[in-house]
Amino acid sequence: MSEAKSGTPEAVPTPPKPPMREALIGAAFRLFVERGYEQTTIDDIVSLAGVGRRSFFRYFPSKEDVVFPDHEKCLADMTELLKASADSDDPVARVCDAARLVLRMYAENPTFSVQRYRLTRQVPGLRAYELSVVWRYERTLADYLRSRFADRRDGTLRADVIAAAVVAAHNHALRSWLRSGGEGDAGAEVDRALELVQEAWSPRxxxxxxxxxxxxxxxxxxxxxxxxxxxxxxxxxxxxxxxx
Amino acid sequence: MSEAKSGTPEAVPTPPKPPMREALIGAAFRLFVERGYEQTTIDDIVSLAGVGRRSFFRYFPSKEDVVFPDHEKCLADMTELLKASADSDDPVARVCDAARLVLRMYAENPTFSVQRYRLTRQVPGLRAYELSVVWRYERTLADYLRSRFADRRDGTLRADVIAAAVVAAHNHALRSWLRSGGEGDAGAEVDRALELVQEAWSPRxxxxxxxxxxxxxxxxxxxxxxxxxxxxxxxxxxxxxxxx
Incomplete structure (x- = not known):
């Protein structure tokens, strides 16, 4: 796991989640798996969770959002981690650390992550949603690299290319772990994948x-x-x- | 322009497009620009183009598709170009050539491309559609590289990372050209961007x-x-x- 790797930042402590939010996620996934995503309405979810419709929308803007409940927090953590970087940090190593936050989020709950992965493969709307989330991670990494490469003539280009390479390497390893049903050491796979990017783009x-x-x-x-x-x-x- | 670059494959000759399809695209864009994308219905488009509703759906599965009318053909051309590659071709150079097909499609009609770029920035649904198209290009390049790197232990990883880097470099240059209003030499910008990827991943x-x-x-x-x-x-x- 990446947590064990020296130099990897500690996770920001997560505040206890409100039980209603957890209940909604649990109910939604039970129904998605039993009936299918498209066949499940928000009314079905709130009814199973035993809460009102307005409670759902207090936590989730849409039905898609209940499928990916933790990305907003992870994006915020990523921004925070990059903002806390020192100018002496190797920028490529830093974005690799930032990408590991995503892996850590998935690895925290392998059963849920694998279930969601299978669901996402089946529902085109969820794949589109996932692509837009991946794009936001990529932009977060690229924006940080752009600021670090500000004095280079090819700084913005280099930033965009490296951010895309880091995201692709991370997702390659993450998806291979999810496809395997969440078996094995996801952190080690991600480390190996990111090493390929660092070899190409980082000073040794x-x-x-x-x-x-x-x-x-x-x-x-x-x-x-x-x-x-x-x-x-x-x-x-x-x-x-x-x-x- | 990439056409002028030695070693770049010739464009597959385009058959003359049916006038009804062109009329629908023209009408759609006139309305999108005048009224806004969301405010334009398919009925508005067919009425301005002077054709029936069924004609629209003969050419375009949805309103989004009329905004990106040429990607399907470009994806097919890309697959064709990669299939025609020799085993002696440098695989990274080859996917760079394949990416140039996309640039060429945009550069064929700068006014239309710039208009569409501005529209896409404003409409979240179109951005999502664009992300899914970009993903399909990236998979096409990655699939080719996976077959070329089949004998490497890290072949699939390497393929995914390089495909992502090529797409990011291409899109960086393409978007900078579109943002500039379609001024300047898009081909030269794309060549420069792809060179960064080739430097990192190709044998010199x-x-x-x-x-x-x-x-x-x-x-x-x-x-x-x-x-x-x-x-x-x-x-x-x-x-x-x-x-x-």
């Missing part, structure tokens, strides 16, 4: 960008054949530069 | 991966200070390896 620690490397001024000599693949040369240079 | 020509580099076996020596930023070292190594 100790590879000449860090503080420690700037303290030493000795010379590195790399000798290689012209036919050596570029990745092998880079690895060689990196291990030389990073070994201080 | 002449950088030890190409045929020509394998013919020569001389030695390259790079001498650098430990404090030199990694990107500068890589650039130095690249220019040495690539200068044959």
């Amino acid at each position: 620690p100790g590879a000449g960008n860090g503080q420690s490397a700037q303290d030493t001024e000795d010379v590195v000599i790399v000798i290689t054949k012209r036919s050596t693949p570029m990745w092998r040369v880079v690895r060689e240079v990196e291990s030389s530069l990073g070994s201080n | 020509p002449g950088a030890g991966n190409g045929q020509s580099a394998q013919d020569t076996e001389d030695v390259v020596i790079v001498i650098t200070k430990r404090s030199t930023p990694m990107w500068r070292v890589v650039r130095e190594v690249e220019s040495s390896l690539g200068s044959n």
Whole structure:
């Protein structure tokens, strides 16, 4: 799990949820699974939960929102985490940490998450809703990266591309975990996926960008054949530069 | 424009469009701009176009579809182009070419594209529709890359991440062109954006991966200070390896 990974931020403590909200979510999912999403009305949900119709709309703007009850909070947590970043933080590592908040939300309740995943595959309206939520996460990450890359000529482009890559890597791992029925270590899968993005876009620690490397001024000599693949040369240079 | 770029595939010749379809699109957009999208009914559109209601549904499943009339054809062209790829083609370059088909579709009619962009910004339902279309392009590119990366352990992950990066880069350039009112060279902007993705994910020509580099076996020596930023070292190594 990502919680166990060093350097991963602690979850913001969640205030106890109002029982009525939980009751509505529970009732809605029971009906969605039993009768199907389209066949369930808001009246059915409030009747099973034993509350009034107005109570439903106090918590959820629409029937779609009861399917994804925690994304608003997760988006707020993500914004908070990114706002709390230091200028010395690697921006790509930071958006990867931010993406892990989404995984953590899903992993908190695997049964619910898997159930919802299956529901979302079946209902086109829910897939559309999910795409719009994913887009909001991507914009949140991109906005942070745009501010961090403000001094680069290609800053906004780079920000948008990296945000999309992080979201795609995260969702690849998340969906593979959901498809498996919530078995296995979702956090480790997400870490592995995000590593691919960091390899492509982050400066490597100790590879000449860090503080420690700037303290030493000795010379590195790399000798290689012209036919050596570029990745092998880079690895060689990196291990030389990073070994201080 | 991307058409002028060497190596970019030629557009599949478009058959002449039926005038009734064009008349419906024209009428719809005139009304969307004059009255607003939500305020325009399908009855208003068919009445202005001087055709029957059934004719509308012969061409467009819904009111949203008349706003994006050419995406289905573009998706089909994209699938075709990717299917026609050779195994020797660089897969990342190939999906970049495929993405350029979308740009070309927008650039064919700048006035219409800019008008639609402004409309889409204003109508949440159209933004959702657009997200679902973008998702279909991304899946088309990812499916191709998955087949090309089938022998890699991280093939599906890599495919999804690169597809997302290509789409994000393409859309970044496309939207900046649309925001500017369709001024300037959209093709050049898209090329520049896609180059960022290719730099991160494609093997570089002449950088030890190409045929020509394998013919020569001389030695390259790079001498650098430990404090030199990694990107500068890589650039130095690249220019040495690539200068044959």
